[in-house]
Amino acid sequence: MSALHIKKGSTSHSAYNLRPNFSDVQERHTITVLVENEPGVLARVIGLFSGRGYNIDSLTVAEVDHTGHLSRITIVTTGTPQVIEQIKAQLGRIVPVHEVTDLTVEGPFVERELAIVKVVSEGDKRVEAMRLAEIFRAKVVDTTLNSFIFELTGAPDKIDAFAELMRPLGLTKIARTGVAALLRGS
Amino acid sequence: MTREMTGAKMVVQALKDQGVDTVFGYPGGAVLPIYDEIFLQNDIRHILVRHEQGAVHAAEGYARSTGKPGVVLVTSGPGATNAVTGLTDALLDSIPLVVLTGQVPTFMIGSDAFQEADTVGITRPCTKHNWLVKDTEKLAETMHEAFHVATAGRPGPVLIDIPKDVQFATGTYQGPKPAASHYQPPVKGDLEAITELVAAMETAKRPIFYTGGGVINSGTGASQLLRELVDATGFPVTSTLMGLGAYPASGKQWLGMLGMHGLYEANMAMHDCDLMINIGARFDDRITGRLDAFSPASTKAHIDIDPSSINKVIRVDIPIVGDVAHVLEDVLKIWKSRGRKTAAAEVAQWQEQIQSWRDVRCLAYTGSEATIKPQYALERLEALTKNHDRYITTEVGQHQMWAAQFLGFEDPNRWMTSGGLGTMGYGTPASIGVQVAHQDALVINVAGEASWLMNMQEMGTAVQYRLPVKQFILNNERLGMVRQWQELLHGERYSHSWSEALPDFVKLAEAFGAKGIMVSDPKDLDDAIMEMIEYDGPVIFDCLVEKHENCFPMIPSGKAHNEMLLGEAETQGVIQSGGAVLV
Numbered sequence: 171m172s173a174l175h176i177k178k179g180s181t182s183h184s185a186y187n188l189r190p191n192f193s194d195v196q197e198r199h200t201i202t203v204l205v206e207n208e209p210g211v212l213a214r215v216i217g218l219f220s221g222r223g224y225n226i227d228s229l230t231v232a233e234v235d236h237t238g239h240l241s242r243i244t245i246v247t248t249g250t251p252q253v254i255e256q257i258k259a260q261l262g263r264i265v266p267v268h269e270v271t272d273l274t275v276e277g278p279f280v281e282r283e284l285a286i287v288k289v290v291s292e293g294d295k296r297v298e299a300m301r302l303a304e305i306f307r308a309k310v311v312d313t314t315l316n317s318f319i320f321e322l323t324g325a326p327d328k329i330d331a332f333a334e335l336m337r338p339l340g341l342t343k344i345a346r347t348g349v350a351a352l353l354r355g356s
Numbered sequence: 357m358t359r360e361m362t363g364a365k366m367v368v369q370a371l372k373d374q375g376v377d378t379v380f381g382y383p384g385g386a387v388l389p390i391y392d393e394i395f396l397q398n399d400i401r402h403i404l405v406r407h408e409q410g411a412v413h414a415a416e417g418y419a420r421s422t423g424k425p426g427v428v429l430v431t432s433g434p435g436a437t438n439a440v441t442g443l444t445d446a447l448l449d450s451i452p453l454v455v456l457t458g459q460v461p462t463f464m465i466g467s468d469a470f471q472e473a474d475t476v477g478i479t480r481p482c483t484k485h486n487w488l489v490k491d492t493e494k495l496a497e498t499m500h501e502a503f504h505v506a507t508a509g510r511p512g513p514v515l516i517d518i519p520k521d522v523q524f525a526t527g528t529y530q531g532p533k534p535a536a537s538h539y540q541p542p543v544k545g546d547l548e549a550i551t552e553l554v555a556a557m558e559t560a561k562r563p564i565f566y567t568g569g570g571v572i573n574s575g576t577g578a579s580q581l582l583r584e585l586v587d588a589t590g591f592p593v594t595s596t597l598m599g600l601g602a603y604p605a606s607g608k609q610w611l612g613m614l615g616m617h618g619l620y621e622a623n624m625a626m627h628d629c630d631l632m633i634n635i636g637a638r639f640d641d642r643i644t645g646r647l648d649a650f651s652p653a654s655t656k657a658h659i660d661i662d663p664s665s666i667n668k669v670i671r672v673d674i675p676i677v678g679d680v681a682h683v684l685e686d687v688l689k690i691w692k693s694r695g696r697k698t699a700a701a702e703v704a705q706w707q708e709q710i711q712s713w714r715d716v717r718c719l720a721y722t723g724s725e726a727t728i729k730p731q732y733a734l735e736r737l738e739a740l741t742k743n744h745d746r747y748i749t750t751e752v753g754q755h756q757m758w759a760a761q762f763l764g765f766e767d768p769n770r771w772m773t774s775g776g777l778g779t780m781g782y783g784t785p786a787s788i789g790v791q792v793a794h795q796d797a798l799v800i801n802v803a804g805e806a807s808w809l810m811n812m813q814e815m816g817t818a819v820q821y822r823l824p825v826k827q828f829i830l831n832n833e834r835l836g837m838v839r840q841w842q843e844l845l846h847g848e849r850y851s852h853s854w855s856e857a858l859p860d861f862v863k864l865a866e867a868f869g870a871k872g873i874m875v876s877d878p879k880d881l882d883d884a885i886m887e888m889i890e891y892d893g894p895v896i897f898d899c900l901v902e903k904h905e906n907c908f909p910m911i912p913s914g915k916a917h918n919e920m921l922l923g924e925a926e927t928q929g930v931i932q933s934g935g936a937v938l939v
Contacts, residue, residue, distance in 0.1 A: 206538075209488065210476060221481050252667065259664035265485040265505055265539050 291340030364389035370499035384431025386458025412442020417789030433471030448776025484512030492527030509541030545678030560631035561702035569598030570636015605764030620718035649916030751807030781810030861898035
């Protein structure tokens with residue numbers, strides 16, 4: 171067998187044993203998918219992720235163009251760069267998919283999530299919960315003498331932070347919408 | 357053209373408008389209105405199969421041998437679930453199919469009605485796309501879209517689920533409208549990338565074309581362009597199982613099939629090349645062997661119409677997304693305009709190296725005068741049939757690999773086999789589909805007896821429609837490939853890999869109303885094959901072969917291309933535990 175002939179400094183070869191092609195680093199990507207709003211389209215997207223063993227960290231979907239019957243699905247996923255590329259290519263070949271955008275690559279982008287958080291407490295804890303909610307600009311959408319429901323919007327980190335703070339103050343339930351995201355600028 | 361008609365009539369009208377001449381199907385309660393419309397017309401021929409799986413494989417054979425989409429019509433529930441294996445097979449081998457299933461009426465969906473199944477749910481992962489049509493007004497449009505989706509881009513199977521009330525209701529029929537769909541995969545490749553490929557071709561010292569089923573799917577024009585390119589550059593060419601026939605087996609540059617049971621010269625050339633030009637193949641695991649030792653020193657170009665095939669398993673340097681025929685046309689044009697350059701002297705050296713691999717004669721086997729060796733049977737079949745207008749289908753296993761090794765294909769669309777899914781039971785119905793499309797051709801299903809038994813009911817179809825398919829069974833009374841792996845991998849413990857109660861195939865043929873021929877002596881083989889060819893009707897040819905023959909060459913699981921086994925002497929302890937988990 172002949173020896174490897176690889177030019178010094180060359181990047182155009184793909185000698186596996188010399189240069190790892192695929193990074194093992196797990197990356198988090200936010201991908202939006204514009205789809206025709208037809209029955210089963212969400213099942214196709216979710217089925218793709220489960221069938222091929224990809225991760226879904228968060229997924230949101232709603233119709234965004236009523237006349238054109240288009241929905242936007244926003245998916246947050248983690249994987250190696252190769253897996254992320256595959257996810258985008260696989261999404262792109264689903265027939266009712268019109269457009270796949272990787273916001274993490276095309277960025278900068280804005281991402282927001284809405285959460286509603288139930289906190290059950292009395293006395294000082296109740297006061298402290300209210301004070302923290304003001305700092306986070308959370309709205310009170312329901313109250314009884316021993317409970318609040320807060321509504322909070324923000325990046326997922328902010329909601330994580332709020333939930334962590336509320337836990338010792340009587341957080342009993344939380345509902346989150348998952349991430350919605352768009353590219354900045356025009 | 358627009359006019360009012362029932363949904364059932366729309367289905368038949370849409371099939372006619374799409375140029376469909378043949379439907380493979382099986383009736384049942386939920387498709388009776390459509391069957392009624394089929395009864396009332398003469399333009400479309402309906403072939404009644406004996407099992408819905410057979411209908412789908414027959415349609416695959418029809419599609420693969422004609423380049424047109426195959427059409428299937430089956431009922432709800434079990435009709436649809438029986439079609440699932442065929443759909444998956446067509447998905448993995450990129451065969452265009454339009455499968456129509458009946459469904460319980462819309463108002464009964466979800467009630468666990470008789471013969472109800474969630475057909476679109478079940479078939480979602482095994483179709484390219486599918487539809488449940490709940491409104492007769494949308495039926496015609498969906499039918500036309502289905503043909504477009506099945507054939508555009510990377511072809512594949514699609515399914516339309518049609519509830520019975522939608523078939524009875526009246527709506528407005530719309531004829532096909534070109535470009536109505538948003539689904540328009542690009543066919544032209546990026547010219548910059550194509551120029552990069554041409555530049556690499558000009559300087560390559562050890563180039564190789566690695567072609568696949570995409571060349572066949574791109575149409576006969578693609579095969580023509582491939583031949584022109586190969587002959588003009590003088591580069592060697594190998595092919596996957598699915599791509600056989602795109603470049604002629606008699607061609608000067610032909611290396612034979614590559615991969616796990618591919619030829620030594622093909623695999624060695626893949627391993628040592630400095631430029632690999634993948635045309636419509638997908639770096640399947642049967643091809644690559646051990647990934648980290650796959651062709652370590654080559655620049656890799658990949659032409660594929662499906663972007664998800666690129667960089668899926670092997671990182672390539674020059675990706676080109678586009679249809680093979682379109683891209684090859686541009687490659688030729690640019691290569692010619694730049695002065696038809698190649699590193700001719702180095703390529704000639706490379707050819708010498710390849711010749712030394714050819715001289716190994718990797719397909720050599722030990723002959724026998726007492727028993728028929730399966731390789732010998734195929735050599736004789738090749739010799740006695742190669743001048744016929746011949747189509748070959750296969751089942752799955754050792755016989756399939758031997759057929760790929762020992763039969764030569766001069767043209768595309770002449771070789772129908774289950775590559776991706778490896779479906780035992782594919783060959784018999786596929787041969788029927790091919791024969792329906794090519795009434796006067798010699799259609800042979802090269803089979804093993806175990807695979808053949810999986811869809812043998814379709815002999816009834818062959819007899820009913822006077823389809824003279826030849827079932828060439830290499831009978832070793834074993835599940836040969838399973839037995840081979842048990843020998844190499846599982847300490848010769850032959851767990852459940854032989855049949856103790858095989859039928860008498862000659863009597864079986866007679867029971868179906870076909871002809872049976874049995875042969876066990878090598879001296880009688882030629883006469884028996886001639887008798888099979890000359891018989892005007894379906895034949896079951898029971899060729900009793902050596903029971904313990906292994907299929908070589910072989911790249912054991914977990915090994916690289918240059919670690920091939922060439923014969924029995926090399927097989928001791930070759931597969932280590934790491935490789936044993938691979939299939």
